[in-house]
Amino acid sequence: MAENLLTATGLEVIYGGRRGVKVLHGVDIAIRRGETVGIVGESGSGKTTLGRALLRLVDVSAGSIHFDGREITHLPEAEMRPLRRRIQMIFQDPMxxxxxxxxxxxxxxxxxxxxxxxxxxxxxxxxxxxxxxxxxxxxxxxxxxxxxxxxxxxxxxxxxxxxxxxPDFVLADEIVSGLDVSTQAQVLKLLKGLSVDLGLAMAFISHDLSVIRAVCDRVYVLRFGKVEEEGACAEVFANPKSDYTRILLDAIPLPEINPGWLDPKTGIEDAA
Structure with a gap:
């Protein structure tokens, strides 16, 4: 089994200082080399904050983050700068x-x-x-x-x-939100192909469970800043252990995915 490239333990994030609002409550997450991990949850679940914390774009008030065996939790920006090339983010709004x-x-x-x-x-x-x-x-x-x-x-x-x-690691934050279904499929197919070709580890943040199921190997379900459930996508989707995960699955239609839909070996039609 591939070793972990990025791990976080006990992550807490508070906005507005120590008396502010705690958004993450002791989150643990691990992402292996070459693995695509989904981070899913409703609006306000803390998934985007978790992604930004992993990239050191927001400060954590507790916990630790390790990248490629090195602790980066409170690494000064001058020492983080050489790592920035290896840790990339694809934003929800490209504009x-x-x-x-x-x-x-x-x-x-x-x-x-x-x-x-x-x-x-x-x-x-x-x-x-x-x-x-x-x-x-x-x-x-x-x-x-x-x-x-x-x-x-x-x-x-x-x-x-x-x-x-x-890069070694890419964080994709709701990158197909707002695109039409055809364009979504093309963008996801492209990203999956690149991740295979380049051996990328990737975290894919989305509220769309059908997208997570199509793209990811494992999934973390967040609720109110805590990990409600995590595991292999196939297992979590087929046999959710948490009532909350079951509610999410029931609330969002999950069409049967054509296994060839995101096959990187097939062609990608150009989108307007």
Missing amino acids: ASLNPRHTIRRILVEPLLLHGLAKNAAEAEARVAKILERVTLPAACLDRNPHELSGGQRQRIGIARAALLE
Whole structure:
């Protein structure tokens, strides 16, 4: 069994100082190398806060986080910076994470040069051209700004930007929320294919249980900032131990998934 890449023990997050609102109440989570883990729960369950805590984007008031065997819980930002390339996030709203004043070319090329993953601009351009083909976007996109692309195209640019940096771990936060069903399937298929090809560990935050079942190996069910249930997706979905998980499953229709739907070996049609 693959070793854990990212582990968190007893995580607590309080917003507004010690007298503020506690959002996470002693959460434990482990993500193995090459594994895709779902984090699911209703609005207010703490799933996004957990994701941001794992990436050190919010401070924890208690608990510990280890990445690749190293404790990073309170690591100074100067020491976190070299790890940032290896820990990437794909945001729910690509418009919020893509600089509207920059072209797609600049958005994709600059990080490669900044992190020393390309020796020069020509090498960076070549790598960008390759990933653009991988995410099934035309080269003409490079000279456009984010607002000139569709939602599905912007989300694929976000995925491409993360993949270009050759990370070990990717956090995807509600990345298909707001996309139509066809575009959702294409984005998820793309992400699953990349995770297989690159051997990524991935945490996939979603309120959509059918998406979690299609993409993830294991799942953590959060309720009021606590882990209500966790286990292999197939087991949790077939035999939920928690009444809360059962209510979630009953409340959201779970269509039978075509096993080939997200097969990375099959083609991905271009989305508008």
